[in-house]
Amino acid sequence: MTSRARRRPSLRTWLLPASQRRTIAELHSDLDLTEGDSASKRSAFWVMLALSSIIATAGVLADSTATVIGAMIIAPLSTPIMGTALGLAQGERRTGLRASGFVLAGSLLAVGIGIGFSALVPGDIDLLANSQIAGRTSPGLLDLAAAIATGFAGAVALSRKDVAAVLPGVAISISLVPPLAVVGVCLGAGSPTLAYGAALLFASNLLALVLAGTLIFAALGYGDEGAAAEGRPRRRASLTVGLLLALVAVPLATNSAFSYLVTVLTARVQTIAQSWVAAVPGASITDVTFVSSAVHVDVQTPGEIPPVDDLLASLTGTLPDGIPVVVTTSLGEQIDAGVVGRD
Template identity: 55%
Template sequence: MPSGVRARVLPASQRRSLDDLAQDLDLSHGDTVSKRSAFWTMLTLSSVIAAGGVLTDSTATVIGAMIIAPLSTPIMGIALGSVQRRRTGSAKVVLLACALVIAIGAVFSTVLPGSYELLSNSQIASRTSPGIMDLVAALATGFAGAVALARRDVAAVLPGVAIAISLVPPLVVAGVCLGRLAGWLALGALVLFVSNLFALVFGGMVVFAALRHGGPAGREPGRPARRTYAAMTFLFAVVVVPLSANTALTLLLDTWTGRAKAAAEDWLADQPDASVTSVDAKSRTMYIQVRLPGDLPPVQGLLDRLDGQLPDGVPVVVDASRGRSIDAGRVGQ
């Protein structure tokens, strides 16, 4: 970090000491028994709260779990240990914590009925399809959290950081999805968690290195080891590739749904008081919901209008407002 930026972002009068940071972020520093007891207790309780909030689709409950969850502590401990070039055991704690939270989510999934549709739950749907903007927001939040930890005068923003960068809820969602044998949805939730973990560690490494906290004697102070850079580069690739692919897919689906809606509106143009209420792409099928007082016009006219607008072979289902569902066929066939 350039010295001018460091002086403004981390004024010398407000920088916290190494001991202060280690006391807060390193579970192996100081009263380790009390620290670990508090960490595992609050992590378990926050996981249960998050699982309850996810299954009841309660945003307020999930936010409460975000504030209570202590998982960001060992994650930031990884960043501090990397800058100091010493092992703190934080990575092991994070891995065990992830396993615990996922297990709790899987256990809670057993209460769901067999016909439960996971994507009908907004808490699940919003955490199983992350995009590149989620990483951008996470990086900004990671820097905000690191600065709040490194300065004495802005610690009040930490609850906001806990809300902005979700850690426990994606792991709970991954557990719920695994419990329901929805592997791809679980993978999406895990990608979201890993992107948030990367953002916190990266932001912490940059900010803590700017504090010029030294490592053990004989080592260059304030700079992580080369293998740390290699690990972060690998983690970044693991995160950014699926996020970019999912973002591109989302944009493509938005384009296709827009074309399908325009074609459906043209198809119903001659029907009085008819309208297209929604168009959704689910499970490789285009669902077009319409509202009209009379009978539907021939669906072949819709397929003809969709030809060239959507890829050939895409199934089209028309849902009418009276509860009728018509399998219109496949585009281009």
């Protein structure tokens, strides 16, 4: 039993077999843009970042998922982000700060390109009707969970010789440049609230990637290599990132709870509204949406609909008082039914 336990590989060995372990020098060569042929590295970083930002912004404005995915594939921001994680794991403040500087400058470049593109688009942009924008301005805890898992995967992939090549595929699963493009587009369109939501998504992704990468690099033993021998600075840095991530998680949790509440209320309104139009043959509810503070009920009907006062009365007790209800019919009528809870 004892000999079998001795032969059982540790978690570190299972994640990173010795035969597949990349050296710390190889990691630094890949992740430190100031090491080696720094001019070529930085040139490639800025060119690819600018191109990925242009592609992402164009894909967002065109509401094209395929184009946005293309931007994710070539976006190079994951390199300095993982460089920051490696610097924190080793306690090398300079390495971490240099990498963080590239992340900050690159983020500003992506946002600037988004602002510039939005200024070139003629007419008003219907931001909420664009799925690429709407999907990145209301982040929740599931986005945070995905970012943490991606950080783990990215650090493990970088550490292993046999899977390091799949890192671009890992980058596809987490959105870095597209949220920054959305921030720029929303700012350029004069919608700072939506820009805040996209910035929150990027910030949560960034902090989750850094924290997860730091933990994995340290767990795999890279924290014991390099210049820093003392563990206290590393622990302090990891704690700081963890606290920042916890602060970011608060609005994400709030938004998740709000989204769940809206989903529940939408389903209830759908059921009540369907019962309301059941007396009209061929009539049905095609959509129920919350827009700002109002509930919009879309009705497909061959003729007149029942009195909207009946719908308003049925919704009392289901929706909080004070919510306006708007009914839109397929005949082109838009009826302000009134406000829930007001006689």
